[in-house]
Amino acid sequence: MSELNLILIGPPGAGKGTQAERLQRDLDVPFVSTGEMLRANVKQESALGKQAKRYMDAGDLVPDDLIVKMARERLQLEDAQDGFILDGFPRTLEQAEALDEMLSGLTRRVTAAVLIDVPDAEVERRLSGRRVCEKGGHNYHVEFDPPKRDSVCDEDGSPLVQREDDKPEVIRRRLAVYHEQTEPLISFYDDKGLLRRIDGTHDAADVHDHIRAVIATLRHEENV
Ligand code: AP5
DSSP states (O other), rough: OEEEEEEEOOSSSHHHHHHHHHHHHHSSSSSEEEEHHHHHHHHTTTTHHHHHHHHHHHHHOOOOHHHHHHHHHHHHHGGTTEEEESSSSOHHHHHHHHHHHHHTTOOOOOOOEEEEEOOOHHHHHHHHHEEETTOOEEEETTTBOOOTTTTTTTTTBBBEEEOOGGGGHHHHHHHHIOOOIIIIHHHHHTTTEEEEETTTTTTTHHHHHHHHHHHHHHHHHHHH
């Protein structure tokens, strides 16, 4: 094994995107967010975007066949050949099995699934206060991680907006979908000895330090 193929799992708003952005600065591997890819497709009004939008706006998962095709195409690109960080994929057992199949055909495998664990009440607080930049998708929180200038991204100066699916009723639906369809992945990866649990309730810098410590151990164990 000579590469780090990491999966980030966790409820909506657990901080997967926040941590992936930080980890990308530490590790020289691409960060692949299926949520970001879908939002880009919605913005471009592509055929996939048009199909996905109604599921996303309702807080439901986009059908597995569409997601698996999109993920497969992304992971075939040159930059993902020496490792990747996946945020938001896989999200169902079918997707996890499809990912294993994609990788095993290339004599690759998942190195670890990092679970960022956060209770529902904290998810609701985080998502209701989240703001994202229109251009680069950088994340902020009105209370926990405010931008330097009100409603303007520190990184690229674009306006900060609230995501359509961060409305209270959609947040509750996304949480229910997570418990029903994504939580089974915890045992799936635990049974394979690949699960690493992180307490996501600490501040973002502490969560980052904890994940880095987990990665350092993995690198030592896997010799990467
Ligand atoms: P996606 O974009 O993946 O959304 P999600 O999983 O619901 O996750 P979020 O992006 O909402 O949260 P996050 O964990 O990244 O948290 P963040 O870092 O932003 O998916 C959107 C939709 O696309 C899905 O609902 C589905 O329809 C579809 N989709 C995507 N992938 C799919 C798939 N594989 N299959 C089917 N459908 C799919 O942090 C949240 C907030 O908290 C921010 O404001 C942040 O500043 C703040 N924060 C972060 N960390 C901390 C901390 N430690 N303390 C305090 N605040 C914090």
